[in-house]
Amino acid sequence: HGANGEGQPGNYPPLRGSEWLTATPSRLPEILTNGLQGPISVRGEAWNGIMLPPGLNGEKEVNEVIQYIRTIFSH
Numbered sequence: 340h341g342a343n344g345e346g347q348p349g350n351y352p353p354l355r356g357s358e359w360l361t362a363t364p365s366r367l368p369e370i371l372t373n374g375l376q377g378p379i380s381v382r383g384e385a386w387n388g389i390m391l392p393p394g395l396n397g398e399k400e401v402n403e404v405i406q407y408i409r410t411i412f413s414h
Contacts, residue, residue, distance in 0.1 A: 344412035350388075352381035354412040361413060371401050 340346055344355035352359075359366060359381060374392040378385060395401050 340412075346381075352379070352384070352386045354408060357381050357412070360409055367405050367408070368401055371395060371404060 340351045340354045344353060346353035354360060359370075359379075370390065370392075372392060372395075375390045376388075378387040380386070393404075395404060
């Protein structure tokens with residue numbers, strides 16, 4: 340998603356300002372645990388790809404990644 344969270348056109352959607360980080364609190368842990376596949380919309384733009392789960396080791400690591408992502412890339 341890039342160092343600044345703005346995504347990479349055609350490859351990775353943006354995290355910065357994404358409703359995926361703020362709209363549904365349970366969504367991000369689910370994605371980090373199970374991955375994500377299929378069409379989605381991020382900031383009004385359509386994306387269709389596959390994100391494999393990153394292989395985090397347990398709930399503690401998932402929570403640490405969520406805290407980092409929300410701190411760095413949220414509104």
